[in-house]
Amino acid sequence: MGSSRRLGLLFLAPAFVMVVLFFFAPTVLTGVFSFTTMSTSTGIYGGDYFVSEDALRRLASEGEDQLAQQLAGTSYKIDSAGIEAVRVGEGGAALADEIAATLAGQHFADQREAERAIKDLNSRPRSIRALKAVVEQFRRSVAGARFADKAGLYAAVEGAGITLDEAQKEALAGASWSGWHWTVQNFKRMATTPDNARILINTILYVGVTLALFHVGFALVIAIASHYLSETASGIFRGIWLLPRITPSVLFVLLWKWLAWDTGFISRIAALFGAAPRNWMLDTAAHAWVFVVLINGFVGASMGMLIFSSAIKAIPAPLFHAAEVDGASHWQQIRFIILPQLRWPILFVACYQTLSLLASYEQILLSTDGGPGRVTEVWSLAAYHSALQNYAGNLLYGYGAALALVLVVIGVIASLLFLRLFRFKELVTQPRIEI
């Protein structure tokens, strides 16, 4: 008992750690993210209180427009508090005295003006960074400033001569917080975006058609046909059909484009018959779908092909001999000998590949990128687009996570169903040695 169990745990531990680190933790995190506003602009870790123009706009839209107006605009005032701060700070006494003598009491509406005034002084700081630090001492406004915590924010607002009540404090802190916050907006957005219904249908269509035609259907055709062909011929065909699997998708997809582009091979052949060149891959929605299915199907067919081939090989030869003696045609052999034997492999491939297809997007990303329009956009590609691609550098982690979570849920439900279908208990025989 002890030794087997100890070794078992030991053997399982490394894989378990990896799985926890790179499957479970990310899934849990994704679940968490999906309830946040997280994006590049909020950052992932923490945040600060940033009284930006956007924040003031949010404040105004929450009914605090008066406060927003008060907070807007910058002002710099050369007062004694500021001068003292300069004296004890980096600026030094000489500068503080000179400021007191020449600029005391002056107002500046703009940081750059205040800088210019101080820059003209004889004892101005040598570096620009120090100069900015000195000017900062005279800032009497909060617009455009960032604060690490609420206390700093409130103090600065008070320093600017604005008193806040508790509600206003909360509103200001909420509006100016630059980090993420909790929300269910992602799910609302997901449910209300009309495109998403179509993307869901696309996904079902894509998985179903590719699976039926290629991953299972075509794989069966090759496996069965190559069973009847000579060893050399079937080896060659299997080799050819393995090529897509071992070719990196970047290259494989480009080969399809080479076939389908305006100047591609199909167009060149068609030109011989006088047809105008066109982009066969993106010409219409139907074209795009055909290519998406073909590209993914060609890649995926190999797995089924290999599984079915080896399953057919495992069928005892006497069965076939007997059938031939009885005069059964090839078709009858397929119908009554091969297919019944392939029931489980077919089911396995169907289940396994359904899950693979649900999560796959790389080939579509590289070929049609969901186009033309959005007709070939599938769910996982939409998740990738949201979370990892944005034209203006703002990756939407939260929304992308919500989209990804849907896939996780579908995938888990589907695989649990498959496990039932497989009569999973039968697969797991108890170990016979209990040491």
Add this chain to the structure above:
Amino acid sequence: MENRKNLRPAFWLLALLSLPLVLMYGYLVLDTVSTTKPGALLPDHFTFQHWRFLWERDAQGVSIWSVTLNSVIFAGSVTLIALSLSLTAGYALSRLNIPFRRHLLAMVLVLHAFPSVTLLVAIFIVLQMIGLYNTLIGVILVFAALQLPLGIWLMKGFYDGVPWEIEMAGLQDGASRFTVWWRLVLPQIRPAIAAVGVFVFITGWAEYVTPQVLAPSGNTQVLSLYLAGLISNDQHFDFALFKSVGLFYIAPVLVFYAFTHKALMSIYGGGTKG
């Protein structure tokens, strides 16, 4: 077989369906050593200039060989890690008496349903917490982990096929479970090890998205990224060069495949039984 004539249609059907692949790969090879006039079907000029990347560095001073070495390290390490962990975990799940065995096994299959690529941002955070973001080691670990569900599942299937008698005999001779596994069981599944190894290596060799997102600084550039970079934007688009680098990229895999395809075939014999 007497009715071999009836097979002609099957042969031609397969040939026809394979035609796109034959054309694509045929022209891939052809185009790397020739130039074709726009619109023409056949090349008119033989040249080796598309292969100059072999001895010249690119404009950024990157040599193809250092990128290739990265790819070898990447795919090799992924194979090593994924294979060892699948071997141990698969054995534990197949033969050893561990708690929640059934649940763990079900979990392995469910794991496959996790769309790992869409979890990339979260994986990034985990990597960053353990300090391995933007390192080759980090991507290797992540990608090896992504191979585990299939690897463990297949390995478990292969172990299931090993007769219990072998282990019984070993144990009766007084060997420990570990020694039995190491000395007696592993040799039994050597073909399976080769098959899963080859499979993982090929997958790692072709991987594109994980290194792109998780190790973007470029010091860890692998061939797939280098290749994609050749056609990535409007100013940087060289199809002929792309094809040559592409052929350079898959050639080792093709050679590798030629020697190992028997092993690869066996993956599916054992792996699906349970």
Add this chain to the structure above:
Amino acid sequence: MLETRLGRLVRPARRALCVAAVAAAFAGAAAHAEEMTVSVWAGGTGDADMYRIDAIKMAADILSRQEAIKGHELKITVEGKPYTDWDQFKQAVTLAGQAGSGPNIVVTGHEDIASWAQSGLIVPVEDYLDLDAWPISDIYPNLLKIASFNGKIYGLPQDAESRPLFGWIPHLKKIGYSDSDIAALPGRIEKGDYTLYDMLNDARKMQDAGLVQPGYGFYPRVSNGPDYWQFYVAFGGKMQDEKTGRLELDKAALEKMYQFFIDAVKMGVTRKNHIGTPWDQWYTEVATGKAGFWDGGTWHYARYTGKEGLKDFFGSLMFSLIPAGEKGGVANTLTHPLVYLVTKQKDEHLQEVASQLVAIASEPRINALHAIKSAHLGISRSEAHIGFYADDRWTREATERLLPHAVAMPNNTHFGTYWDVMWKGLQTAWQGQSSASDAVNAVASELQGSLGDAIIIN
């Protein structure tokens, strides 16, 4: 070899040590030689754009000489990393920035400023630079404005460009334009006298005369890009409300813009499936007279006359602003400057040095190297007075004719979402999956749902 590999594996750790060492050195006596590593990542950077990084290297040399004269020994190592691809670059910068292992300086499109400034990924260079001092005082104010967010200058423009309309002169002549007509065309376009639809008609004439293939009369950009906003602006659209800083969607203008592409397809002068055409095919075709009109970029000059071998650029190509959509409308062009941005670092001194490097790299002589090499436009007034720059007819003419009319995309955190949805809508309309008004309505409802108040829809 193996050692360098291992070195790469442990690099982040080493970099952390480096930063610590620099900080320690700085805290200690400043008289010691100070060493620092400044990394520069540049997006969308091909072989012709390497001066984006090299300029920082030159600046580092100048800065350390200056410091040496002041008695402070400063050794700066610049590590450059060009990314040819934009997606990968943006993922890298944002994620590495989060991880604290990002670069010190990034070269990217100005539209990234809003999100990255909002999250604190980048810091305003204004905090470390004297705006009144040369060369910043000399940079075109509109470019500086494009590099600003929230009233602060976050980055310095690295290059300027614009996206003009090109026309193939030999074809224009064959459909009845005289030399003087062609010379006058840019002026007519500027005045709003010659519209986008006039252009489509001329394109149609070229096709009818057999000068170009069907679908090649108007042969626009083959992938999504800032160019497409020009057509929205041409029909009177605005991307942002100046007063409130909120994004703005003008449904009427967007519908007209979508309709324009639908009409172009209907007239047969643009192909329905044009988007997705490979770039190298496109370049070869436009540079060899296979197309009538197209929108390109000022930097295309380098490719047309270089790799594509176009000999007589000025004799073959008419270039102008993008015509107004309707008579009396406003012609425009869009400039999409890349900017040098400085990222937030634990050690503020690094930010300061990075800002200084960026300022030096923006000096006219250094910037002109990039401008001429990559056929981009200059960023400052004095750059136009440098012989090396002024002698180049293309940069001179393009600067004079196009830049004064250039608009830019807004720096707004939500602009990426807006762009994405606009582009989706354009594709569905262009490819005939929905009518212009349906597409616009779908755009409006999606934007309403995802952006709410952040966008004004009218």
